[in-house]
Structures are given as C-alpha cells and as structure tokens.
Amino acid sequence: MTQATYGALAPELETSQWLNTLEPLRLSGLKGKVIVIHVFQLLCPGCVSHGIPQASAIHELYADEEVQVIGLHTVFEHHDVMTVEALKAFAHEYRIRFPIAVDRPSTSGTTPVTMERYRMQGTPTLIVIDKKGRVRLNHFGRLSDMQVGNFIGGLLTEDQSARMSSEATDGPEPLDGMNCDEDGCLL
Amino acid sequence: MTQATYGALAPELETSQWLNTLEPLRLSGLKGKVIVIHVFQLLCPGCVSHGIPQASAIHELYADEEVQVIGLHTVFEHHDVMTVEALKAFAHEYRIRFPIAVDRPSTSGTTPVTMERYRMQGTPTLIVIDKKGRVRLNHFGRLSDMQVGNFIGGLLTEDQSARMSSEATDGPEPLDGMNCDEDGCLL
Amino acid sequence: MTQATYGALAPELETSQWLNTLEPLRLSGLKGKVIVIHVFQLLCPGCVSHGIPQASAIHELYADEEVQVIGLHTVFEHHDVMTVEALKAFAHEYRIRFPIAVDRPSTSGTTPVTMERYRMQGTPTLIVIDKKGRVRLNHFGRLSDMQVGNFIGGLLTEDQSARMSSEATDGPEPLDGMNCDEDGCLL
Amino acid sequence: MTQATYGALAPELETSQWLNTLEPLRLSGLKGKVIVIHVFQLLCPGCVSHGIPQASAIHELYADEEVQVIGLHTVFEHHDVMTVEALKAFAHEYRIRFPIAVDRPSTSGTTPVTMERYRMQGTPTLIVIDKKGRVRLNHFGRLSDMQVGNFIGGLLTEDQSARMSSEATDGPEPLDGMNCDEDGCLL
Numbered sequence: 001m002t003q004a005t006y007g008a009l010a011p012e013l014e015t016s017q018w019l020n021t022l023e024p025l026r027l028s029g030l031k032g033k034v035i036v037i038h039v040f041q042l043l044c045p046g047c048v049s050h051g052i053p054q055a056s057a058i059h060e061l062y063a064d065e066e067v068q069v070i071g072l073h074t075v076f077e078h079h080d081v082m083t084v085e086a087l088k089a090f091a092h093e094y095r096i097r098f099p100i101a102v103d104r105p106s107t108s109g110t111t112p113v114t115m116e117r118y119r120m121q122g123t124p125t126l127i128v129i130d131k132k133g134r135v136r137l138n139h140f141g142r143l144s145d146m147q148v149g150n151f152i153g154g155l156l157t158e159d160q161s162a163r164m165s166s167e168a169t170d171g172p173e174p175l176d177g178m179n180c181d182e183d184g185c186l187l
Numbered sequence: 188m189t190q191a192t193y194g195a196l197a198p199e200l201e202t203s204q205w206l207n208t209l210e211p212l213r214l215s216g217l218k219g220k221v222i223v224i225h226v227f228q229l230l231c232p233g234c235v236s237h238g239i240p241q242a243s244a245i246h247e248l249y250a251d252e253e254v255q256v257i258g259l260h261t262v263f264e265h266h267d268v269m270t271v272e273a274l275k276a277f278a279h280e281y282r283i284r285f286p287i288a289v290d291r292p293s294t295s296g297t298t299p300v301t302m303e304r305y306r307m308q309g310t311p312t313l314i315v316i317d318k319k320g321r322v323r324l325n326h327f328g329r330l331s332d333m334q335v336g337n338f339i340g341g342l343l344t345e346d347q348s349a350r351m352s353s354e355a356t357d358g359p360e361p362l363d364g365m366n367c368d369e370d371g372c373l374l
Numbered sequence: 375m376t377q378a379t380y381g382a383l384a385p386e387l388e389t390s391q392w393l394n395t396l397e398p399l400r401l402s403g404l405k406g407k408v409i410v411i412h413v414f415q416l417l418c419p420g421c422v423s424h425g426i427p428q429a430s431a432i433h434e435l436y437a438d439e440e441v442q443v444i445g446l447h448t449v450f451e452h453h454d455v456m457t458v459e460a461l462k463a464f465a466h467e468y469r470i471r472f473p474i475a476v477d478r479p480s481t482s483g484t485t486p487v488t489m490e491r492y493r494m495q496g497t498p499t500l501i502v503i504d505k506k507g508r509v510r511l512n513h514f515g516r517l518s519d520m521q522v523g524n525f526i527g528g529l530l531t532e533d534q535s536a537r538m539s540s541e542a543t544d545g546p547e548p549l550d551g552m553n554c555d556e557d558g559c560l561l
Numbered sequence: 562m563t564q565a566t567y568g569a570l571a572p573e574l575e576t577s578q579w580l581n582t583l584e585p586l587r588l589s590g591l592k593g594k595v596i597v598i599h600v601f602q603l604l605c606p607g608c609v610s611h612g613i614p615q616a617s618a619i620h621e622l623y624a625d626e627e628v629q630v631i632g633l634h635t636v637f638e639h640h641d642v643m644t645v646e647a648l649k650a651f652a653h654e655y656r657i658r659f660p661i662a663v664d665r666p667s668t669s670g671t672t673p674v675t676m677e678r679y680r681m682q683g684t685p686t687l688i689v690i691d692k693k694g695r696v697r698l699n700h701f702g703r704l705s706d707m708q709v710g711n712f713i714g715g716l717l718t719e720d721q722s723a724r725m726s727s728e729a730t731d732g733p734e735p736l737d738g739m740n741c742d743e744d745g746c747l748l
C-alpha cells in the first residue's frame with residue numbers, strides 16, 4: 001500500500017467512475033497545475049454546507065490552467081444509499097461544475113481504496129498537490145477560505161518568477177450618488 | 188508627489204498619530220515582511236462589516252514575523268466627527284489589536300496626505316506590500332478572504348525555498364459518538 | 375380529492391412511514407397546537423441549507439405544547455435514490471429531532487399523495503395550521519425567520535387572552551471588564 | 562421617576578432631537594400600532610452588526626400602519642465623540658430610513674433620561690410597546706429574528722379577529738429550466 005506521506009508523490013486516484021468530465025483525469029497528467037481535491041460524501045453535513053461551496057469558489061477564482069479542482073466521493077458509511085445514481089442527482093441539483101470521481105469501493109472493507117491509500121480520517125478532507133505532483137496538504141475538517149487561498153497562492157508561486165496578480169488590482173465599479181454603500185465609501 | 192505605481196517602492200505613510208503601538212511604524216523598517224494595510228473610515232459601513240473583520244483575520248492567521256497588519260484611518264468626509272478621539276473609542280469598542288495609523292490631514296484639501304499619495308479611490312482599500320517593500324496590491328472595495336489569502340500566500344512564497352505549511356495539516360479533534368457533526372464525518 | 379383551500383380544515387397527511395416518533399401523528403389529534411410542516415426533499419439544496427435549519431429553530435424556540443413541527447418528505451423527482459433508507463441516513467447525519475413523515479407515493483404519477491392533495495408547487499414548502507386545524511399558510515420557497523416567527527406568533531395569540539412572553543424578557547449574562555462585546559454595550 | 566414596569570403604560574421618550582422625521586413622534590400619538598424601539602449607540606458593535614439590520618428588517622417587513630420602528634440613540638459612554646453630528650453622519654452612511662430620536666442627556670450623570678426612565682441595562686435594547694401603549698418587552702442584548710417576529714406577530718393579533726396574512730402566502734417566481742435552484746425545487 002502506498003502511503004500518502006507528506007511531500008511524497010501523490011498516488012493516483014483509484015476510481016470506479018467520473019462525473020462532469022469526458023475523460024477520467026490522471027494526476028500524472030496534471031503536472032504543472034496545483035490540484036485541489038475536495039473529498040466528500042453527499043450525506044455529510046459539513047461537506048455540503050462548507051466544503052462544496054469552498055471547492056466551487058476555488059473552481060471559480062482560479063484559471064483552469066493554474067488550478068484543477070476535483071471532487072472525490074469516498075463512501076465509507078451508508079453505502080446502500082450513497083450510490084453513484086444518488087451522486088449524479090446530488091451533483092445535478094447542487095450544480096457542481098468541476099469533475100467528480102467516485103472512489104473505488106474496497107473488496108474487503110468499508111473504506112474505499114483511495115481513501116485508505118491516502119490514509120484519510122473522514123470527510124470533508126482537502127488534499128492539495130503541488131505543480132510537481134507532491135502531496136502538500138491532506139487535511140480533515142474545515143479550513144477557512146483565507147487559509148485555503150493562502151495555501152494555494154503559495155504553491156502557485158513556487159518555482160516561478162515574481163508573479164504580479166493583475167485581476168485582483170481591478171476595483172469595483174464606481175458608486176453612484178451616495179458616498180458610501182455597503183461595499184465602501186468613494187472619494 | 189510620489190506616485191504609488193504598481194510594483195514601485197511603497198511610499199512611507201504620512202501620519203499624525205498611531206494607536207495600538209508604542210512606536211510609530213515605518214515601512215522601511217519592515218523589510219522582509221509582507222505588509223497589509225487596511226485603509227478605512229470608522230463611519231464606512233463596508234469597512235466595519237467586512238474590512239475590519241478581514242484585517243483581524245489576517246492578523247490572527249499569520250505570524251507576526253511574516254505579515255504586519257496596519258490599519259490606516261483616512262478621513263475624507265465627515266471630518267468633524269471622525270476625530271482621533273472617535274477613532275480611539277472605535278478601536279477600543281471593536282477590540283482592534285493591530286496598529287492603527289491616522290493619515291495626516293491635508294493642509295489644502297479634504298483628502299489626507301497618504302491617501303492622495305497612494306492615489307486611493309475610497310474606503311475600504313487594501314494595500315499589500317511585498318517583502319522588498321514594493322506595492323503589489325492597491326485595491327478599492329471588497330476582496331474575498333480566499334483572494335486575500337491567495338495574494339498573501341503568493342507573496343510569502345516569493346524568494347523562498349519550498350515552504351511546507353505545517354500548521355494547516357493538523358486536523359480537528361476527533362468527534363465523539365456521532366459519525367458526523369456539522370464539521371465533518373469521521374471514518 | 376380534498377383541496378387545501380386557504381382557511382379550510384387541513385387534510386390529513388397521507389404517509390407511508392414515520393421517523394423520530396413512536397406513533398404516527400394525526401393532524402386531528404393536534405388540535406390546540408399550531409402545526410408547522412416543513413416539506414422537503416433530501417436532495418433539494420434550498421431545503422437543506424435554509425428549510426431544515428429554520429424548522430429546527432422553530433422546534434427549539436417553541437414549547438412542544440404550543441407548536442408541533444413535522445417534516446414531510448415529498449419525493450417528486452429522483453425517486454430511485456431518495457428512498458426511505460436514504461432519508462433515515464440523512465435524518466441521522468443532520469441530527470433532525472422532530473418527527474418526519476414520508477409522503478405516500480402515488481400509484482399513478484410522480485407526485486406523492488399529500489403533496490398533490492395540498493396542491494404544493496415544490497420544495498421547500500412551509501405549511502402552517504392553526505389551533506383549530508385550518509390551513510393558514512401554504513408557501514413554496516423561502517420565508518425569512520422574521521416572517522415565520524411573525525406568522526406563528528400571530529396564530530399562537532388568536533383566541534387567547536393577552537399573552538406575556540416571559541422568557542424573552544431575560545437579558546444575557548452581564549459582560550465582564552469590557553464595556554462592549556460583540557453582543558452589546560453594558561451600562 | 563416613572564418606572565418602566567412590565568405591562569405598564571410606556572413613559573414618553575425624552576428627546577433632545579429627531580432625525581428622519583419632520584415632526585417629533587409621541588408614543589401617545591401612536592396608539593393602535595405596535596411600537597418597536599431599537600435602542601443603540603453608534604459605536605456599539607452589536608448594535609451596528611445585529612440591531613440596526615434587524616430594526617431595518619422590521620421596518621421593511623411591516624406596514625407603517627401596523628408597526629412603528631423608532632431608533633433611540635442613548636449615549637452613556639464616549640459622550641464627546643457620539644455627538645448628534647456623528648449620529649447624523651452615521652444615519653446617512655448606514656442609510657437608516659426610520660425615525661431616530663436622541664435621548665436627552667442627563668443634567669446630573671452619564672446616563673441619558675429615557676434610558677434611566679426605562680431602567681435599561683445597556684445597548685442594544687429592544688423595547689416593544691403594544692397597541693394600547695403598554696411596555697411588553699424591554700430586552701437588553703440580542704434576540705433572533707424569529708423571536709422578534711414571533712413577539713410582534715403576537716402583539717399584532719391581540720384584540721383582533723382572526724387575521725389572515727395575505728402577503729406571506731405569495732410564493733416566489735417560478736424557476737426556469739433547472740428543477741432546483743438554491744431556493745427550492747419546483748414540481
């Protein structure tokens with residue numbers, strides 16, 4: 001069994017199915033990008049209320065060439081109801097746009113293969129892989145948006161000459177009439 | 188007048204007073220740190236509801252050796268009521284922990300000196316200065332926590348060998364009894 | 375088919391199963407209480423993020439003798455995955471405390487029996503029944519907590535001498551040290 | 562000194578000034594309406610983040626003929642900076658629409674006259690007066706929107722034949738295309 005040691009090359013995802021992508025993704029084919037894997041179960045409250053919206057925010061904030069977001073459905077309880085069909089309905093109703101992989105069920109136990117391979121503790125788990133394909137974060141539970149942004153921003157900057165974020169320097173539209181609105185006060 | 192051109196060396200803050208610090212801070216004395224300046228007015232709704240909590244979150248997330256958060260009170264309207272005394276009461280009641288500078292009033296107009304020097308558009312404005320003292324962000328309006336975290340994380344990683352965030356890899360305490368709580372589901 | 379005309383006597387729920395209660399509930403047995411029925415599907419995002427927490431808040435705020443909260447699972451899509459077993463897992467993981475009824479599937483169509491009987495438009499729907507057993511609200515979509523509180527408060531007061539809310543007049547614990555905390559400023 | 566005993570006739574507000582109204586309001590002139598008084602200080606964090614938005618929500622939800630919202634600025638600390646001029650700037654920038662009264666400063670102490678007369682403990686305080694002019698709630702600290710809605714809804718229903726809320730029974734616009742959006746799932 002490959003262990004997902006911190007800093008080690010990320011083991012491939014062992015999957016039984018993919019949603020929201022024409023072709024299964026392989027981590028080895030994503031070198032040069034930062035990969036963010038949101039590991040969830042569709043009946044996990046913290047995944048639904050916090051993890052999925054955070055993963056969608058990552059997917060929207062970063063350019064596809066920079067960051068690849070992947071959902072990984074790792075069913076380790078309620079196997080009979082968290083089926084692939086249920087996942088498809090869930091992904092449809094929650095309008096998830098990024099690719100979702102179904103973790104391959106174990107032939108011998110309740111924990112699916114990738115989940116065990118990465119020695120995850122539960123869901124939600126956030127796994128972040130750097131541009132060289134190494135596991136740099138394997139975190140069970142919540143992280144704030146600021147923590148996640150900080151982490152990804154750091155990985156994007158590694159091995160790169162000084163980056164000048166252009167989009168972030170654009171200001172909002174000028175306010176009309178009022179000096180202040182709920183966003184700010186205009187000079 | 189020095190212009191705060193993007194990437195240029197950050198002009199010093201011109202201040203009339205400081206709160207929450209024994210000594211006035213000088214940007215030139217903070218080389219090696221990323222500097223985050225939250226520019227606000229105490230009667231600016233977006234500053235109070237969004238900017239101040241975000242600045243406090245930055246102050247709490249990052250080590251003091253890495254990131255210096257500074258509040259800058261730039262009064263360009265309602266000068267008679269947003270006095271230094273009002274700012275002191277505000278900072279006390281809102282329990283602001285980071286140093287706050289009062290922008291030096293103009294002798295000729297309504298816009299204070301630093302605000303004009305940095306050509307800011309209004310409040311809230313977020314200014315971020317890199318470890319070499321250059322202005323890298325000068326943004327009027329709201330940025331999400333993820334955007335801000337991403338930006339700071341990038342600047343912290345520049346000119347540095349691969350950084351391995353240790354604190355972020357710690358998981359939450361194990362849940363007792365229930366499989367899932369609002370944070371997550373435990374294996 | 376009984377129509378759920380506004381102000382008419384509420385038709386009984388036609389159910390195939392109940393969770394979180396030893397005995398099936400009958401509306402006719404709840405006269406004298408205000409009945410709040412949160413109608414949902416477990417894969418309905420607005421039900422999960424807004425409706426369920428609101429129903430739980432109602433359940434916690436009001437005494438059992440005053441208000442009976444009932445969840446009603448009305449599956450009109452994705453029938454194969456929103457099974458009773460899935461509902462049980464959902465109710466467990468989301469820690470729902472109030473009784474939940476499963477709307478009886480139609481023998482001829484996709485819309486379950488109670489949903490059709492009440493002419494509901496979709497989920498979430500909030501149905502409120504007064505102390506005399508009449509339907510007083512049958513609302514599809516979100517209502518704010520203030521709207522819902524206002525509505526229930528009104529129904530509780532009907533046919534009753536002036537009510538003096540005692541619990542709401544209790545103040546919070548005194549603050550120590552600081553004049554103001556995030557809740558308030560103490561004299 | 563009149564004491565604001567629970568259920569007693571509400572003593573008049575003693576004010577030095579009014580904002581957002583052409584004429585000073587007198588409680589005795591508002592019989593037949595429920596009166597909601599949000600008592601605040603402009604430098605009180607809990608008032609600004611919770612109380613003011615709640616008071617504005619009340620103002621928007623209820624018809625003017627039913628509920629009169631009044632802000633009452635009771636300065637008991639930082640008197641030198643929470644002046645009437647500061648309050649005017651605050652009310653302007655926060656776009657407060659309902660009438661605001663300035664509590665009359667005490668000639669002998671720091672607590673203003675109405676605040677003492679009502680024996681308030683601090684800010685925010687919510688005072689609710691029934692249609693007959695009696696004090697029914699005098700609460701220091703936060704109440705949830707559901708609690709406040711419940712309380713007002715109860716008072717509106719007193720001394721009135723069964724009320725049929727019409728506005729609350731209107732559903733949202735039908736959703737187009739998707740079965741579910743973040744608000745709900747359409748049949």
